[in-house]
Amino acid sequence: MTATHLDANRARALGQELVAIHHWLRTELTRIRADVSAYAAGSDLRPTQLRAHCTAFCAALTRHHTCEDTAGFPALAGQFPELAPILAELRADHQLVADILRRLTELLDSIGPDNSATVRRELDGLAAILESHFQWEERRLVQAFDELEMGTRTGEELLGAEVRRGRVRSSRD
Template identity: 35%
Template sequence: MPTTTNAPRPREVRTLADKLLEVHDWLREQLGHLRAEAAAHLAARAAHQGPGEPPAPGLGLQIRQRCLEFCDALAFHHTGEDEHVFPAVLEHHPDLREPLARLAVEHREAARLKDRVLALLDDVATTGPQEFLTEFDTLAELLTAHLDHEEGWLVPVLADVPFPPGPPS
């Protein structure tokens, strides 16, 4: 029997909407991987009994590095949308001013939560995995809802925009 995964299928990227969905799929996938790694680390710490070296008391360098990379990618993505995509959409669809403003507010809220998660990672040796999981879950919940909301507004608008863009006509 074939196994199934929650991994998104690779998609052919022909439009800016396709590219947006590809990036959003990657962000969702990374959220799942990071959550699973942090939860596994927490479980290993809780299960350790007896002699020998226990798992590292903090979150572990690998989890920290992956989380930092994810947070950098998220910031890059949202900055690109705020500075390039949203203004271009607004130029052609002024009727979307309010939804785009709401999406920008959601970007700022995600950045605030991302900064809280990053603050927990400042001291990898003492960050409590349970505290990290709580903050990470808050970020993941907000980000997942944001991605869904953003796709509802932007995918139809970006579906006619070729990607990569061709030379100006």
């Protein structure tokens, strides 16, 4: 196989890596929401456990969006300039999500029985926004990522995480 053919195979998988990363982020957010609900219902979960899980999730989501904004989207814009308006809207979504993550982090710093319902509502809002964002991004960008000429860039550099053997990991985890 030539290097060009290998690059083409890597690029075709990049769109699926995006989908896998989004799936993993959805799953983690679902787990956090369930944990907060269980905590509010009196489970043995401690606030420090909730904060740790949420902090790890927030860091992974932030890294994903940061890498898209600084590497993935510029690479797409360079090869597919017609995507510029879509990429700008996705970047605006990323800022909205970052604002929610800041509020959520502040709420989790003092999570207790008295504000767990507020935390849950914030998580529910985040889940709704992310679902809409992920679906739209996947509809609009998977094909472009599949056709992207990656050169020496890796999926992790472009998307903020790496998919290996069906598992998602971030070097910042």
